Amino acid sequence: MAVSLLAHVVISDLCLGKPALRSLPISATIADALAALRNSEDNFISIWDCADHHAAHSVSVNVGGDHRSCTCKCVGKVCMVDVICYLCKDDSLLSPCTALKAPVSAILPKIPGLVMHLEPSSSLLEAIDLILEGTQNLVVPIQTRISNYSRRKQLQKPSTTGFATTIHNGFEYCWLTQEDIIRFLLSSIGLFSPIPALSIDTLGIINTDILAIDYHSPASSAVKSISRSLAEQTSVAVVDSEGTLIGEISPFTLACCDETVAAAITTLSSGDLMAYIDCGGPPEDLVRLVKARLKEKNLDGMLEAYIQSAYSSSTSSSSDDESSLSPPRSGKYSRSMSYSARMVRRAEAIVCHPKSSLVAVMIQAIAHRVNYVWVIEDDCSLVGIVTFCEMLKVFREHLGSMG
Incomplete structure (x- = not known):
């Protein structure tokens, strides 16, 4: 019964009410990331590479039946812990101001697959499988009420704070985490009886x-x-x-x-x-x-x-x-x-x-x-x-x- 009910759950169902990602370009510095983290309610900032990608490396999404190839890709995430650990290095301790001028890529985790793009129509089981393979954040396009005119204005507006626009490939994105999926499974916990009552x-x-x-x-x-x-x-x-x-x-x-x-x-x-x-x-x-x-x-x-x-x-x-x-x-x-x-x-x-x-x-x-x-x-x-x-x-x- 659990399979039949959860088989119809798609990732977009879990994205309802999720806020759009705050983001920085891969060209930003660690100082930019630090400023973004100080001014964000989220603990993580997404890092995007919006250079032209070859077709083999492009990200394909399907939103509202509109299939398109992306030229922007989320390549990772950073948080204050990344900055703190970087500043604990010997060279950084001697001159933290100089250290902060380094590119944000210097603190991006080197573990591949921590952040992955996923189509909104993907199933819950696909999301769980990716997480079990090592993914921490699933990047998903979301539907918003932003008009096409507003999208163009945001895309054209220059950044004065080091932040990149939250619009990429014409869409806003959110990300799903392990916590989001665990919360969803908890709301359907009765489907898994008697497992939830067993001891760890x-x-x-x-x-x-x-x-x-x-x-x-x-x-x-x-x-x-x-x-x-x-x-x-x-x-x-x-x-x-x-x-x-x-x-x-x-x-x-x-x-x-x-x-x-x-x-x-x-x-x-x-x-x-x-x-x-x-x-x-x-x-x-x-x-x-x-x-x-x-x-x-x-x-x-x-x-x-x-x-x-x-x-x-x-x-x-x-x-x-x-x-x-x-x-x-x-x-x-x-x-x-x-x-x-x-x-x-x-x-x-x-x-x-x-x-x-x-x-x-x-x-x-x-x-x-x-x-x-x-x-x-x-x-x-x-x-x-x-x-x-x-x-x-x-x-x-x-x-x-x-x-």
């Missing part, structure tokens, strides 16, 4: 290959793990010497911060970094510690950028006293506010138990806007992680067995 342990979807770092280790040693967790849409667990989960360094939280977190990663321990990026902004004692250690490391360029950011966010900008400057903070901490609910003793992460049901874990992840949930025992020892991708495998196998 019984289903065998607890992944023990996790990224973790010791609480007292330098946060800088976690940069590669942070980049990997972003690519895998997971997180970096912070544990003690006995393997107890203390918290996490989450790309979902870092994406809500600003670029000055690179200075904190360079100078603080993993435990201190957790406190620094926690919702509400960094404590003033950690801000002073970051400044002092930047001086010790002779990272004058990073220190200057860090102080300038603090100054610009200060409400008492007339004061020249460095100690009166308020801590750097992002205006987008609202997304990370979900982490203010402490789910377990001594852990600042979203967690579940091996015997938790699949549907309960789905609801947990969706409620906290993350793509994963940590799995712990009663003593808070870390067992593994459950991801949206593992959940989708369960539903896909079920649909395949019924087909």
